[in-house]
Amino acid sequence: MSEASRPLLEVRNLRVEFTTRRGTLTAIDDVSLAIAPGEVLGVVGESGAGKSITGSAIIGLIEPPGRIAGGEILLDGQRIDNLPAEAMRRIRGRQIGAIFQDPLTSLNPLYTVGRQLVETIQTHLAMNAAQAREHAVGLLKEVGIPAAERRIDHYPHQFSGGMRQRVVIALALCANPRLVIADEPTTALDVSIQAQIIQLLKRLCREHGTAVMLVTHDMGVIAETADRVAVMYAGRLVEVGPVQEVIHQPRHPYTEGLMASIPAIGQDVEKLPQIEGSMPRLDAIPKGCAFNPRCPKAFARCREERPELMAAGATCAACWLHAG
């Protein structure tokens, strides 16, 4: 960390394993990252790279048979990965909010959005029903729901997808948490709505001083929103650094491939460059660097020894090209 202040959230050497009939799979392997207060950290990678599981691990909601097998997670310097269930529940929603991918299915269809907001507010804040409702109306206004006083008594199916995601954001922010984990918050939305939601999230978090861990595979969203970016591949971090550096001068060949595959407007290309091959399955991660079979720059050491994150220009990359 370059910041002098203590990070809000720190993940140290996190390891998540899934016990299956055919043995133990390691979904997250030795991931360390930190988020400063108010900072937006983008986490990118292909599907299955472990982005979402990292998010679930932080809020203590990894579904069995998955489990945290090693490392620690600290909030404000306090370990939260080994807290009893009840203590962790009080942190969820209050200290760390979460937003999931699909707003259409994130809300309980049988209750009005107001009831769901009031319930969450009263779980975490000492408010009576009237105060909680007033707070809920305020939140709905803040996330840009028109006629919030009336809409609060509507059911989720009476809102459009974009409006529902605004409600979800209001729910995630209703107890004013210090960190929000947004797991692909715009993937399920229309492209025209995506930018609005991202802008809204960015504005609200800036106003409230909320830090964000933004999990996505959309580099455009990252470029626009994040302060720093962490790139994941096959359950490991391959590169971490300030967003402009990572986008314009990627140091890891995988990040380079990711950036090259984003089309730029006005660029007349016959064929979009792509990374050959596909990410290895969790039970078949190659020896050495997990990326070596697909890497155009791989050499002997890459096939034998696994690289740790090391300084590479303005970023850190887990690549032997930058060794020594």
Add this chain to the structure above:
Amino acid sequence: MIAFVIRRLLQGVVVMLVVGFIAFSLFNFVGDPVALMLPPEATQADRQAMRESLGLDRPFMVQFATFVGHAVQGNFGISLRLGRPVSALLAERLPATLELAIVAAALALLVGIPMGVYTGLKRNAWFSRFLLTASLIGVSLPTFLIGIFLILIFAVWLGWLPSFGRGDTVMVGPWSTGLLTASGLKALILPSITLGLFQLTLIMRLVRAEMLEVLRTDYIKFARARGLTNRAIHFGHALRNTLVPVITITGLQLGAIIAFAIITETVFQWPGMGLLFIQAVQFADIPVMAAYLCLIGFIFVVINLAVDLLYYFVDPRLRIDRAQAGGH
């Protein structure tokens, strides 16, 4: 909403007409009623006179219309076996069957739903595995066998409960009830367990399966991520979402309970409609059979209507409100 109710009511009328038609057809399957009613030595002229006085010479559709007209007024004719109006016979027997069916259904719901919730939440606890295995017995053993076992244990060996009959009943207006006397309540225990056990295990397994399904949904995951208590998540959010299928099945099963009461009533000599029906079948007492068929059909129609209306209260998505829907 009102249009929906009217549509459902019209559908119910159609169903009742079909049931009535089948019930009416019964009369034609057991031979010529005139031959049954007149002595063998009656002349052709006697037969013809009888036929005309009963209206049997009229066209089929006219006869059916007459039957429906009488049925709507509750007039199903005279029992061939007992020589009394069928409607009076059914009215005497209806309270016994309804009390048995409602107690059995209440037992199934009040025990089945909590057991389903428990086994859904504590999937791996030994007690839930035990309940799940034990429920297989309830699902697979035939009703009469359960009834006979219960009689053997609680009436014959232990002598705690009566093995047959309704005990003492009290008249509350026209309704004879066994719920207000000690012997009536005691007599109700074994038959209602016998009748309700299958439904109980069915509801338990259904609630369990639905709970497991709902607990995997995104909105439960999001509810957890918001830090709601387990109590609020399990009972406030999850259980209510399992209710639509539970209401559907319970509604259908309540009809089935009333219909299946035939077996239980026979085993326990319970003086209800089922027993009346079985005796009517043995004596080819067509008016009683036809009336029973219509009544059971009517009960099913009413229950289905009630179930459809309950959906409205449980699931707001069904309350179609065009003024509000689809707002952006």
